[in-house]
Amino acid sequence: MTNLEDWIIEQGLRGSDMASLLSGFAERLAGEGIPLVRAYIALPTVNPTIRVYTHVWTRSAGTVVEGVSHERNADAFELSPFAYMMRTEQESCHWHVYGPDADRFGVFEDIRRLGGTDYLARLFSFGNASAPDLRGFGASFSTSRPEGFRPEEIARIDGLLPLLGLAAYRMTLFDLTVAMLDTYVGLSAGRRVLRGEIRRGSGTTIEAALLFADLRGFTTLADTAGPDLIARLDRHLEAMADPVAEQGGEVLKFLGDGLLAAFPITEERSHESACAAAIRAAQAALERNEAVNRQHETPLSLDIALHCGDVFYGNIGAAGRLDFTVIGPAVNEASRMEALCSSLDCSVILSDRVAAASPVPVRSLGRHRLRGIAAERELFTLAPVSAWTA
Template sequence: MADLFDGISDWLLEQALQTSDLRGVICELGQRLIDGGVPVNRINIGRSVLHPVFGLMNLRWEAESNQAIVEEIPRSEIDWDGLVGQPFFELTRGAEDRIVADLRDPEQVARYALFGELAARGMTGYVAFGRVFGRRTTFLERFAEDFRGASVSFTTKRFSGFTEADHEGLERLMTPLCLCLPVATEHFLSDELMQAYPGRITGGQVLTGQSARGDGQVIDCALLYSDMRDSVGLSQRMEAPDYLATLNAYYDCTAQAVLDHGGEVLKFIGDGILAIFPIEDGKRPARNMCTAALSAARDGFVRAETANAARREAGAPLFAFGTALHLGQVIYGNVGTAKRLDFTATGSAVNLVSRCEALTRTLNVPLIATADFAALIDEPGRDLGRHDVRGLDAPAALVSYPL
C-alpha cells in the first residue's frame, strides 16, 4: 500500500500546482483509491471560509455517482448549535487530529449523529482528519476556540471496514490534499468576493488583470439610478445599526431586483444605487435591456411594499425612494491615486439619470424615464413634458410609468 499512497500523494501535489478544479480532483482521488484496493464510498471535505456571506464550504463525493457536489453555506443558515460536537467542528478547530469509527459497533455509532446516518446507509468504516491552517477567523465570536481549517473524511462499505494500514495511508494524503484546498477555495473565494464587492463586471476585470490605473471602457447600456428618500433624517432619528439595517432593506429591494433581472450594480452611492443593463449586439439587444431595466425598477417597488408592510408591523420606520431610467453610454474605469484606486462610472448619461431621479420628488412620481429610454419600451408612458435638468443645455423630455 505504500506505493499506492506515495503515488497518489505525488499526483495530489501536481494537482495543487496545476488546477483549481477541486471537484475533478476529488472524483479522481476516489477512483484512484478504489482502483488501488481501498474501497472508499464517500469522501467529504469541509472548511471554514472568510467571506461576507458564506461561512462554510462543503464538498461531498459519492462513489455510486462518481460526482462531487460543492455546497456554499451562508452564515445565516449555519446551525451553530448542531455544529458543535460534530466531527467537522472538533477537527477544524484542532481539538482532534483524527477520528476513527467502526460503524458496525453501536457504541461507536452513538458517538455522533452523523455516524448513525452513515451506518443506516450501510457504511462500515469512517476515518476523518483535520488540519488547522490559514489566518485566524473572527466571525465565530461565540466560540472561544480557533476555527480555521478543514476536515476530510473517508467512509467505506467494505464488510471489514478500513484497516489500520488504510488509516495511516489516508492520513499521509492529508498534507498534499490540503495544499489543493487553498488553491481551489481561494480561486472560488476570489471570484465570489469580486462579485460581492466591486461586482461582476469589475470583478472580472480585476481577475483578468485589467485593474491598472486608467484602465476603463465605454459601455452602451440602459441605466437605472435609485435614491432613498429622507436618508439624512432617518440617520438622525435612528441608531447606526438600525439605520444600516434600513439601508440594507432598501438595497434588498432595489439592488437585488436589478441582479435578478440580469443587471449589474455598478455603485452603491451612499443611500443610492447606480445600475446598468449592458447592451451587446446579438446577445443583449437594447430593447430587451430597457424592458429588463423597467421590470427591475417596478419589481423594486413591489418588494419595498412587502418590506414596509413587515416594518410597519414591527414598528420600524418605513423607507421610500425614487428611480430614474435612461439609455446611454457609461464611462467605467479605474481611477484614483497610485496607492488608492477605485472603479467609478461617469459621463453625461450618469449625470442625467441621477439628476432625473431628483425630479421624482418635485414631480411627485416615483418612477421617471427619459424619452430616449421610453422610445425602446413597447408600453407607452405618461408624458411629463420637458424639464430643465442641471448641466443639460436643453430641457429633457420625461415620461413616467405606473408601478
Template sequence: MSDHIHWLIEQGITSEHIGDLVAGLCERLIAEGFPIWRASITMPSLHPMYRGVAANFVRGGVTTIENSEHGGIEERNFEKTPTFHLLSRGERKGRWNLADGEGLEYPRLKEFALAGGTDHVISIFEFPKEVALRGFSLSLTSDVPGGFSDDQLMTVTTLIPVLGLACYRMAASKTAADILAVYTGAKTSARILAGEAQRGKGGSINAAILLADLRNFTGLTEVYQPGEIAGFLDAHFELIGRHVEENSGEILKFMGDSVLAIFPIGSGEGDDPEKACRAALASARNMLKANEVLNRERTGKGGPDIGVDVVLHLGEVFYGNIGARGRLDFTVIGRAVNEASRIEKLCGELGQPLLMSESFAAACGVACEGLGSFELRGFSRKADVFKLADPIVASARKSAAIASDLA
C-alpha cells in the same frame, strides 16, 4: 504513492472544484483496494452568505457540493459533529469504529452506521493562521468488516499535506473570485480577474442606467440607531439587487442610500437598446412593487415607511477603473450618469417614484407620458422627463395606432 502526490499537485494547479478533487482521489484509492464508501472534504468559506462548503463523495454515486449558510441549520448543528469534537480538544485526527457502536452520539455517524458503515476517520489540516480560511477536514467512511487497514491510513496521512496544498490553492482562488464578485458584481469582477486592473483601463459602452434612491432616508438617522439604519438599508438594497440581477443588470455601487446599476447594450450590430431598456424597466417596476410589500410589513410592526425613487436613462458611459493608484473603483462615469442623478432630484418635486429620460422613453417600447422640460443643475440644455403612461391612456394610444395601420 508518488503517483498520487503528483496527481494531487497537478489537480491543485489546474482544478477549481474540490468536488473533482475528492472524487478523483477516492476513485484512485478505491482502485488500489481502499474500502472507501463515503468521503468528504469540508472547508470554511470567506463569503457573506456561506460559512463553509463540503464536497461529499459516495462510491458509485454523484459527488455533491453542500454550502453551509451563516446561521443555517448546519451551523447550529456543528457542535453535534465529530469535527467539532476534535477541534474543541485540540486534536487533528479521529477514528470511530461504527461496527462496535462508537460515534453514534453524532447524528451523521449514526446515520452511516445504520446504513452499513463500519469505520469512520477524520483528518484535519490547518492553513496559515493569518488567513480567514482556517483549514480543511477529510473524512473517510468504510462499509467493509474491519474498515481501513493501518497501512491504508498511513497512506492517507502521507497525502494530507499535499491534499492541503491543493485545497488551499483552490480555496484562495475561489475566495478571491467570490469576494470580488460580492463587492464589484459578477460581470465586473470577471473583467477585473481577466486583467482589467489598471487605472484608466476600460472603455465607452452604451447602457440603460438605473439609479434608485431611498426617499427621505436622511431624516431616519435622527430617529433610529445606526444598527437599525443598517438593517433598513440592507432590506431595501436586497430587494433592489434581486430585481436588478433577475433582469441581467449589475449593481456597480451603493452610494449612501442610493444604488447605481447598468444594463449594458454591447457593441454588436444586432444589439437592441430596447431589450436593455425593457430589462431595466422590469427591474424598476418589480422593485417598486416589492418595496411596497416590504413597507407594509414594516409599518405593520410600527416601523417607518421608506419609499424608493427610481430614474431610468439611456446613454454612453465610460466603464472601467477610476481612482487613485492604490485604490480603484470599477464603475461608470460620464454625462449620462450625471443626468440620471439630476433627474432623480425631480422625483419628489413631481410626486413620481419612477421617471425616465427622453432617450430611455424613446427606446423602451412602452407607452410613456411627458411631464415637461426641466433645468438640470450643471447642464445648459433642459431635459425632457417622462413617466409611464396611465393604463387607459396607453390603451387608447394602442387602439389609435392599430386603427391607423388598418386605415
C-alpha cells in the same frame, strides 16, 4: 512519487474546483484497492451568506457540494465529530460505526446506510494570520471493508492529505478572491479585474441603460432612528439590487441610501432589450420597497431615474485605491433626473431614449432643464396600470 501524488500536485497547480479534486482523489484511492464508500471535505469560507462548503463523495452519487449558511444548523455542527475534535484538541480520530461507538454521532447512521464500517477523521490547519476565518479543513473517509481500514490504508491516506490540503487551500483562496470581487465589486467588474484590467485609467466605452435609485427621506430618518437603521437600510437596498441582478444588470455602486446600476448593450442584448430590462427592474424595486415599508411605521419612498447612453467603464481613483465603475455625462444626467422625482411627484423618471423602448405605456412629463445641461430634455414616467390595457 506515485501517479496519485502527481495528480494532486497537478490539480493544485491547475485544478479548477473542489468537487473535481475530491472525486478524483476518492476514485483514485478506490482504484488502488481501498474500498471507500464515502469521502468528505468541509472548507470554511469568508462569505456574507455562506459559512462553510461541504463536499461529500459517495460511490453512487459522486461529489455533492452544499453551501451552509451562517444561520442554518449551528447546533448540528456542535454535535459533529469535527466539533468534538476541536473541543478536545485532536487532529486525528478513528471510530468504528458499529458496537460501542454506533450512536456517538448522527453521521455514523449515514455511513452505515452506505455500507460503511468505520469513520476516519482528520483536521488540518492552514494557519494563515491574514485570513483567520480560513482556519483549515476537515476531512473524513469511510470504507466498506468489514474490519475497517487496514493500517497501511490509513498511512496511505495520511501521507496524501498534506498534498490534498495544499491543493484545497489554493482552490479555496481562488474561490475566495472571486467571491469577494463578486460581492464588493460586482460580477462583470470582478471578472475584468481577474483578467488583469487593474491599471488606473484602463477601461472601455460602452453603451448601457442606467438605473439610478435613491431613498427619499432617509437622511431625515437617520437623524432620529435607533440602532436597527442599518438593518432596515440593508432591506431597502436589497429591494433595489435583487431586481437588477434578476434582469441581467449589475449594481456598480451603492451610494449611501441608493445605488447605480447598468444594463450593458451588447451584440447579445439590444438597446430595446436593455432598456426594457431596466424598466422591469425599476418596477420590481418599487414593489419590493413598498413591502419593506409595510414592516415599518415611517415609510421611505424610492425614486428611480432611467437613462441610456455611452459611459466609460473602467478603473478610476488613486494609485493605491481604485474603483471599477462607470462615469460620463449619461451618469450625471441620470443623477439629475432622479433629483426631479420629488418636484414632479413621480417615483420613476425615464429619458426619451428609455421611454421609446418601454414595454409598458409611458406618459410625458414635459420638457425640463437638468442642472448643468443647457438644452431641455423631455422626460417621461410610467403610465398608471389602468392605462396598460386601455
